[in-house]
Amino acid sequence: GTYQPRFQIWSLASTVGKVPVEHLDYDFIEKCKDVKYLEKILRVLRSGDEGIYPHLIKFCESHLEKLHPRSPALRKENLVATAASLSNDEWSQIADELKTWQEENKKTETLLKQQSAFDDLVNENMPPIRGSNHSIPLSQVNVVSTDVCKHVHVCIEQKFDVEKECERIDVSEVESYPPAARITGDPKIKTKVDTSLLTQQEKLLLANREKDKGNEAFRAKDYEEAVAYYSRSLSIMPTVATYNNRAQAHINLKHWHSAMADCQSVLELEQGNVKALLRRATVHKHMGHFHLATEDLRKALMEEPQNAAATQLLSEIEKMKECQPEKQSKGKKILIQEVEEKDDNRNGKTKADGEIFF
Amino acid sequence: MSSPLSKPQIIAHIQKSLNYTVFDSKWIPCSAKFVSLGNFARGTGVMQIYEVQHGEAQLIKEVEKPKPIKCGTFGATSLQQRHIATGDFDGNLNIWNLEIPEVPVYSVKAHKEIVNSIDGVGGLGIGDGAPEIVTGSRDGTVKVWDPRQRDSPVANMEPMEGETKRDCWTVAFGHAFNDQDRCVCAGYDNGDIKLFDLRNMSVRWETNIKNGVCCVEFDRKDINMNKLVATSLEGKFHVFDMRTQHPTKGFASVSEKAHKSTIWQVRHLPQNRDIFMTAGGAGNLHLWKYEYPAQRSKKDSDNVDVGVAGTVNLLQNATLSTQPIASLDWSPDKQGLCVCSGFDQCVRVLIVTKLNVV
Numbered sequence: 016g017t018y019q020p021r022f023q024i025w026s027l028a029s030t031v032g033k034v035p036v037e038h039l040d041y042d043f044i045e046k047c048k049d050v051k052y053l054e055k056i057l058r059v060l061r062s063g064d065e066g067i068y069p070h071l072i073k074f075c076e077s078h079l080e081k082l083h084p085r086s087p088a089l090r091k092e093n094l095v096a097t098a099a100s101l102s103n104d105e106w107s108q109i110a111d112e113l114k115t116w117q118e119e120n121k122k123t124e125t126l127l128k129q130q131s132a133f134d135d136l137v138n139e140n141m142p143p144i145r146g147s148n149h150s151i152p153l154s155q156v157n158v159v160s161t162d163v164c165k166h167v168h169v170c171i172e173q174k175f176d177v178e179k180e181c182e183r184i185d186v187s188e189v190e191s192y193p194p195a196a197r198i199t200g201d202p203k204i205k206t207k208v209d210t211s212l213l214t215q216q217e218k219l220l221l222a223n224r225e226k227d228k229g230n231e232a233f234r235a236k237d238y239e240e241a242v243a244y245y246s247r248s249l250s251i252m253p254t255v256a257t258y259n260n261r262a263q264a265h266i267n268l269k270h271w272h273s274a275m276a277d278c279q280s281v282l283e284l285e286q287g288n289v290k291a292l293l294r295r296a297t298v299h300k301h302m303g304h305f306h307l308a309t310e311d312l313r314k315a316l317m318e319e320p321q322n323a324a325a326t327q328l329l330s331e332i333e334k335m336k337e338c339q340p341e342k343q344s345k346g347k348k349i350l351i352q353e354v355e356e357k358d359d360n361r362n363g364k365t366k367a368d369g370e371i372f373f
Numbered sequence: 374m375s376s377p378l379s380k381p382q383i384i385a386h387i388q389k390s391l392n393y394t395v396f397d398s399k400w401i402p403c404s405a406k407f408v409s410l411g412n413f414a415r416g417t418g419v420m421q422i423y424e425v426q427h428g429e430a431q432l433i434k435e436v437e438k439p440k441p442i443k444c445g446t447f448g449a450t451s452l453q454q455r456h457i458a459t460g461d462f463d464g465n466l467n468i469w470n471l472e473i474p475e476v477p478v479y480s481v482k483a484h485k486e487i488v489n490s491i492d493g494v495g496g497l498g499i500g501d502g503a504p505e506i507v508t509g510s511r512d513g514t515v516k517v518w519d520p521r522q523r524d525s526p527v528a529n530m531e532p533m534e535g536e537t538k539r540d541c542w543t544v545a546f547g548h549a550f551n552d553q554d555r556c557v558c559a560g561y562d563n564g565d566i567k568l569f570d571l572r573n574m575s576v577r578w579e580t581n582i583k584n585g586v587c588c589v590e591f592d593r594k595d596i597n598m599n600k601l602v603a604t605s606l607e608g609k610f611h612v613f614d615m616r617t618q619h620p621t622k623g624f625a626s627v628s629e630k631a632h633k634s635t636i637w638q639v640r641h642l643p644q645n646r647d648i649f650m651t652a653g654g655a656g657n658l659h660l661w662k663y664e665y666p667a668q669r670s671k672k673d674s675d676n677v678d679v680g681v682a683g684t685v686n687l688l689q690n691a692t693l694s695t696q697p698i699a700s701l702d703w704s705p706d707k708q709g710l711c712v713c714s715g716f717d718q719c720v721r722v723l724i725v726t727k728l729n730v731v
Contacts, residue, residue, distance in 0.1 A: 085686060087630075092657065095385045095691040095723075109384075109724060110428070116707050117405045117426065124404050127453050142495075142503040142552050144519045145527040149574045152533045153567060203551050204597070205501065217452050220403070220706075221498045228596060231646045235665055240597070 034059045039068070044075050053079045054088040123216050206246040213251075222252035229260060238264045242273075255281050255288060262294045274298045287318045293325055300328070305336050379730045381660060381709075383691035387722040389430045393419050395714040397444045397700045401455055401471065402497055406433070407702070407712045408457055408471070409720050412441030418461055422471060425722055436474045440465065448493025448546065448594070449504040449520060458506045458520075460488025466508055468520055479520050484510035490543045497705075500549035500595035507546060507557050513538030515559045517571065530559065530569050539563050547591030547615075548598040558601060560586025566603055578623055582611055588638050591615070592646035592663075600663065602649060604636035610651055612663055617670040617680035625680030631659050631687075637699045642728060644708045648688070650725075652701045652713060656694035658723075661685050662731055688731055693721060 034056055037043070047053055057079060059065060060072045079086055098106045208225070210218055229244035245261035248254075258281045265274035275298050281291035292315040299308035312329040315322060395411040405425045412418055418438035423430040440461040450456040450468075456478060458468045464484035467477040488508050495504035505527065506518045517528035532538050539561040548556035555571040562585045570577040585606035592600040598615040601624075605611075610631060613624040634654030642648040647663045665683045673679045696717035704710035709725040 087687075090687060090690065093383075093689070093691050095658075095693050096382050097385050101382070101384070109726065113386075113425075113707070113710070113724070120403065120405050120706065127403060127455075141521075142501070144503060144522050145505070145517075145571070149528045151528065151530045151569055151574055151576060153530060153576065154533055154536060203554065205551060208501075214453070216403070217498065220452065224498065227644055228593065231593070232596075234647070235599075235669075244596075 036065060039065055039071065041071065041074060044071075044078055047078075048082065050079065050083045050086060053082065054086060057088050126214070126216050204240070204243040204247075206243050207250040208247050210251050218252050222248045222254070222257070225251065226254075226257050226260070229257070229264070233260065233264055238267045242268070242270075253280070253284075255285050255291075258284075259288070259290045259294065262291065266294060266297055269301075271298050271302055275302075287314065289315045289318050289322060289325075292318075293322075293328065296325075296328060296332075300332055300335075305332050308332050379727055381689050381725050381727045381731060383658060383660065383689055384724045384726065385691075385693065385721055386724050387425065387428065387430045389423070389720050391421075391718045391720060394441075394716070394718060395700075395720060396442065398712045398714045398720050399445050399447060399457065399702050400704045400706075400710075400712060401457075402447055402705050403452060403455070404706075407720075407722075408445060409714065410442040410445050410459060411714075412462070413437070416441070418442040420457075420459070420469070420474060423720070430720065430722060434471070434474065439463075443488055444491045446491045446493040446506065447497065448499060449496040449506045450493070451504075452497055458491060458493055460491045460508050460510075462487045464488055464510060464512065466491070466506065466518060479523075481518070481524060483508050483516055483518070483526070484512045484514060486511040489541060492545050494546035494549050494555065494594050500555075501552040502549055502555055503552075505546070505555070507544045509541035509544035509559055511540045513541060515541055515544055515557060515569070517557065528557075528569075528571055528574065530557070530567075539565060542586060543588045545589045545591055545601075546594045547601065549595045550597045554597075556598060558589045558591070560589045560603055562586075564605070578618065580623060582609075582628075584609070587635060590639050590641060590649075592641045592649070596646075599646065602639045602641070604639050604651060606635050608632040608634055608636060608653065610636055610639060612682065612685060614669060614680045614682055617678050619673070619677060619679040622673075622679055625682040627682040627685060629661075629685050631661075632657065635697065637697055638701045640701045640703055640711075642708070643703050643705045645728065648728060648731065650701060650703075650711070652698035654697040655692070656696050656698055656715060656717070657690060657692040658698065658701070658713070659687060660689040660725065662688050689725075694719065 038056060039060060044053065044056060053075065057072070057075050060068060060075060076089060080089055208221065213221065225244050225248035229241045229248060232240035232244060241264040242261055245257050245264060248257045249261070258277045262274045262277035262281070265277060275295065278291045278295035278298065281288050282295070292311045296308040296311035296315070299311065309329065309332055312325050312332070315325040319325070391409070393411045393413045395409055397410045398407055400407045407423055409421045409423065418441045420436050420438065420442060421432060422434040424433050438461070440463040442459050442461050445457050445459040447455060447457055449458060454470070456468050456470050458466065460466055460483070464482060464486055466481050466483040466488065468479035470478050488510050490509040491506065493504070493506045494500055495502050504520055506520065507515060508518065509515045513532050515530040516526035519527045541559055541561055543560040545558050546555065547558060548554050553572050556577065557569045557571060559567050559569070564581045564583045564586060566580050566582060566586055566589065567576055568578040582603060582605055586603055587606060588604045590602055591598060601613045601615050603611045608630055609628055611626045611628045613626040615624055618624055631651060632653035632655060636651045636653050638652040640650050649661050651659045651661065653659070663683055663685055666681045668681060670678045670680050694715050694717045696715050698713050698715040701711060701713040709728050711723050711725065712720060713723065714720045
């Protein structure tokens with residue numbers, strides 16, 4: 016009987032914006048499940064307007080943390096850390112890294128300076144100067160942007176239709192999201208970079224940056240954009256890591272043949288590359304080449320006997336070989352692919368940086 | 374979400390007191406050196422070059438200039454030249470060769486009043502287009518310059534005759550993902566944010582965030598525009614998802630009241646566009662990570678695409694000083710290394726750890 020009216024006051028208070036004194040109470044706080052209201056109580060307690068209760072503040076904070084660990088009310092101001100606040104090992108590792116970087120940088124800088132003689136050539140290669148002194152009045156928003164939106168809108172609808180088609184075949188699609196961005200895989204991103212006038216140092220820096228851009232797009236699930244930036248990076252300087260990353264982006268897009276080609280490129284450069292073997296095995300599996308997949312996984316396990324992903328994939332393939340004869344119905348096959356893809360995603364998430372990137 | 378152990382730490386590595394008011398500090402690309410810009414008490418400008426060495430910032434060059442220097446950028450220079458473009462209190466845009474900084478290699482009276490903000494694109498391999506510099510001034514105009522064209526801007530964004538002139542506090546390039554597309558975003562003292570499309574020479578979008586816009590930055594300049602962060606005078610910042618523009622609603626955004634006072638700067642980590650640091654009026658830094666929503670767009674009731682904003686998570690914060698931190702710059706080369714300067718006449722070199730595991 017007493018709780019009911021109390022609750023009414025409570026909900027009223029939460030809308031009006033005042034906290035009655037009787038709510039500044041262990042019992043009430045413990046029972047309160049409303050994060051916003053708890054934050055309000057905390058604000059009143061911290062203000063000291065109703066008295067100073069350090070224990071109650073702590074109690075309220077820890078209760079709020081249980082309900083909403085990321086509550087802005089729980090943020091504490093920290094003093095900046097210094098070398099002294101780290102363990103010796105931690106700091107010396109950071110200091111060493113910094114020192115190595117500085118030394119390498121010095122070399123790069125010297126090399127860059129020697130190349131400055133090419134400046135004039137670079138200038139000739141630059142895009143032309145924009146037509147002179149255009150004026151844009153600040154006031155009116157041009158309607159062009161709406162047209163752009165409409166145009167994009169049309170493209171998207173077509174895209175969604177394709178995905179609907181897939182859904183019809185496969186019910187378990189619910190978990191996989193459509194690509195994040197509207198304008199994914201924009202054809203306007205050039206996939207080749209003109210490097211004719213770049214020095215080796217510049218190429219290295221640029222190739223790394225384009226790869227970073229690819230990784231960012233990958234994390235945002237814009238796999239087509241990721242492929243475009245990995246391609247730019249590869250056009251500047253092909254590396255095992257970038258081929259491997261592009262292979263994974265292709266796999267996520269279900270571009271099996273392109274994924275295969277990228278894995279091959281890695282394996283030509285580095286025979287026993289475990290990631291490439293794993294990814295090629297995945298592709299083989301999706302294409303129904305169970306024997307080739309098994310072969311790749313065995314090779315991967317020779318390189319890394321403890322590789323959990325390889326072991327798992329191998330046992331899955333063994334199962335598939337048992338329950339599924341050579342020619343399966345298309346529907347079933349895709350269903351199994353989906354189950355597999357979820358695992359891939361999980362792997363990708365937990366080990367995103369270690370596994371997929373670099 | 375990262376465990377507490379893997380949380381990034383903000384470490385004060387070097388602190389250097391200066392004998393002048395410092396407005397901006399910028400890393401010289403491909404080096405362990407930074408430039409610090411400001412004004413002497415006697416009313417002249419100063420440009421200093423420091424090298425980070427053996428845990429100290431060593432002054433290697435200092436030049437005095439007639440007018441206080443407000444801001445600088447390396448965004449439009451080549452990696453070989455690494456010329457810095459600066460804006461001063463008298464409205465001048467100058468480009469300096471740091472090897473011989475006595476005489477500018479380019480100089481133009483760009484504005485009638487102080488150049489508050491400057492940004493560059495097309496250099497350092499950022500984007501495929503022409504090198505361009507944008508300046509924003511108290512005189513209410515935003516101008517785009519090509520260092521190859523001496524006396525006049527290549528684009529001028531100014532109020533129409535009779536319109537009220539607003540103080541432009543911040544400018545930033547973005548959307549430079551091929552050799553034609555390019556946007557400039559500008560923020561004004563009355564809370565206006567305007568997005569200029571340089572390809573179509575039009576205002577593509579505008580909004581108002583109710584309080585003076587201290588800083589705007591795209592998460593990356595040289596991709597199909599993805600996100601934009603705008604910080605404000607009263608301690609709030611807004612993150613706009615720039616991928617989906619609704620004809621009437623514009624871009625979806627999320628805002629966060631993070632600092633007790635003005636947020637002077639926002640800078641995205643060059644190696645990961647979804648991590649950024651805000652620098653505030655109470656001498657503190659906040660490190661954030663943007664998390665994308667499951668789907669970045671949806672259909673509204675009229676079946677038109679509308680963006681969906683994600684969330685921002687505080688990764689770390691640190692108080693450096695009692696005075697505002699007015700500028701911050703991440704090293705483009707060494708992840709986690711950053712330089713910042715404040716009204717307490719100090720430049721600080723910071724190291725942010727564990728950025729690769731968040």
